[in-house]
Amino acid sequence: MSRRIALITGATSGIGEATAKLLSANGFDLILTGRREERLQSLKDDLGKNAAVLTLNFDVRDKEDVKEKLASLPAEWKAIDVLVNNAGNAHGLDPIQRGSLDDWDAMIDINVKGLLYVSREIIPLMIDRKAGHIINIGSIAGKEVYPNGNVYCASKFAVDALTKGMRMDLNSHSIKVTSINPGLVETEFSLVRFKGDAPKASQVYKGLKPLKAEDIADVILYTLNAPPHVVLADITVLPAAQASAAIVRRTE
Numbered sequence: 630m631s632r633r634i635a636l637i638t639g640a641t642s643g644i645g646e647a648t649a650k651l652l653s654a655n656g657f658d659l660i661l662t663g664r665r666e667e668r669l670q671s672l673k674d675d676l677g678k679n680a681a682v683l684t685l686n687f688d689v690r691d692k693e694d695v696k697e698k699l700a701s702l703p704a705e706w707k708a709i710d711v712l713v714n715n716a717g718n719a720h721g722l723d724p725i726q727r728g729s730l731d732d733w734d735a736m737i738d739i740n741v742k743g744l745l746y747v748s749r750e751i752i753p754l755m756i757d758r759k760a761g762h763i764i765n766i767g768s769i770a771g772k773e774v775y776p777n778g779n780v781y782c783a784s785k786f787a788v789d790a791l792t793k794g795m796r797m798d799l800n801s802h803s804i805k806v807t808s809i810n811p812g813l814v815e816t817e818f819s820l821v822r823f824k825g826d827a828p829k830a831s832q833v834y835k836g837l838k839p840l841k842a843e844d845i846a847d848v849i850l851y852t853l854n855a856p857p858h859v860v861l862a863d864i865t866v867l868p869a870a871q872a873s874a875a876i877v878r879r880t881e
Contacts, residue, residue, distance in 0.1 A: 632656050632657060632658045632680070632681075633656060633657050633658070633710040633711060634657065634658050634659070634660065634706065634708060634709050634710050634711070635652050635657045635658075635659055635660070635709070635710065635711035635712075635713060636659075636660040636661075636662070636709050636711070636712050636713065636747075636751060637649055637652075637659065637660070637661055637662070637713040637715055638662045638663070638689055638713065638714055638715050638716035638743075638747055639662070639663060639689075639715040639716030639717065640659075640661035640662060640663050640669065640672065640715070641661075641663035641664070641665045641668035641669055641672065642668070642816065642817050643814070643816030643817055643842045644715055644766060644811075644814065644816065644842045644845045644846065645661075645663070645713070645715040645716070646672065646842065647841075647842035647843045647845065647846040648713060648715065648842075648845070648846040648849050648850075649661055649672060649676060650675075650676065650846070651843070651846040651847070651849075651850055652680075652711075652846075652849075652850065652853075653676040653679045653680035653682070654679055654680075655850055657680060657710075657711070658680050658681040658682070658683075659676065659680055659681070659682045659683070660682075660683045660684075660685065660702070660706060660709070661673065661682060661683070661684050661685070662684070662685045662686070662687060662689075662698075662716075662747075663684075663686065663716075664686070664687070664688045666684075666686040669684040669685075669686055670684065672684075683702075683703075683706055685698045685699070686698075688743075689716045689739055689743030689744070689746060689747055690735075690738035690739050690742060690743045690746075692742075692746050695743075695746040695747055695750065696746070696750060699747070699750040699751065700750070707754050708754070708758065709751055709754055709755065709761065710760065710761060710762065711761070711762045711763075711764065711853060712747070712748065712751045712755075712761070712762075712763045712764070713764045713766070713849065714744045714747060714748060714763065714764065714765045714766060715766045716739060716743055716744070716747075717739060717740045717766060717768075718735060718736060718739050718740065718821055719736065719781045719819075719821065719822040720732035720735050720736055720781075720821065720822060720824075721822065721824075722777045722778070722822060722823070723777055724776075724777055724779075725779045725780075728779065728780060732780070733780045736780055736781050736784045737780070737783075737784055740781075740784035740785065740787070740788060741784050741787045741788065741791070744765065744788060744791065745791070748763065748795070751763075752795075752799065752804070755799075755802070755804050756799075756802045756804070759802055759803045759804075760803055760804070761804045761805070762804070762805040762806075762807065762852075762853060763795060763799075763804065763805070763806045763807070764807045764808075764809060764849055764852065764853075765788055765791070765792045765795075765806070765807070765808050765809070766788075766809055766811070766845070767785050767788045767789055767792065767808045767809065767810040768785040768788075768810055768811060769810055769811065769812045769865060769867065769871075769873070769874045770782045770785045770786075770874060771785030771786050771787075771788055771789040771808075771810055772789070772810060772865060772874070773873055773874040773875070774786075774874075775874040775875045776875070778874075785810075788808070789808060789810075792806055792807075792808040792863075793808075796862065805860040806860070806862070807852050807860065807861055807862060807863075807864065808862070808863045808864065809845065809848055809849065809852070809864045809866065810863070810864065810865040810866065811840055811845050811865075811866050811867075812840065812865070812866065812867035812868060812871045812874070813833065813834065813837070813839040813840060813867075813868055813871055813877070814839060814840040814841065814842060814844070814845060815834050815839040815840070815841060815842075816842050819831075819833045819834070835879065835881065836879030836880045836881040837868060837870035837871070837877060837878065837879050837880065838868060838869070838870060839868050839870075840866065840867075840868045844866065845866060848864060848866055852864070
């Protein structure tokens, strides 16, 4: 059986990187996108032993660059079976009245508009083939709002709505659409949210065993290996110590 092609955004760290590694070892060739070109190249060098890997260096919020880079895909790479919309970010944890406009722009531009820009270029390729699977990485924050989460939560609620809309609009084209919504996952996420403040970021996971990026990659692979007549539409994944967006059992 020929290898499937998966395009993963935000592939240079965290869930994106873990997914790239797992899929490359399980029958997928990869189109990896990200902002950090040196990390993309390092990942390509590493994974190229198991899979064909094509890298595209762009920021998902740059509409014109997204369009240009994805339009430049060689013909043999356009038969994309899987799109993993993973690129995302959180900036700041402030009450709404003190929120940074720059932080708000970054979250909306990447989490919402970036997902749309990439999807808009890939979906027509899937429609032409009447096949494909889109996986949008959402968040527990797209299901429940928590204090000081305001705009980040709003951006992930938007991802949830877009995923449902995609599933409706693409149903007649035989394209599967899945939302995977993690709770606490220990990646660079909190370090970005707290603008490089490592001690503050580490407090997010203190006293519990959070999810790892590899746990979400496992869920993605499981979802992709479901039978053709099955779609896992909406999955929320929490560490055992987490009951909701705001309720976490800590041991210290």
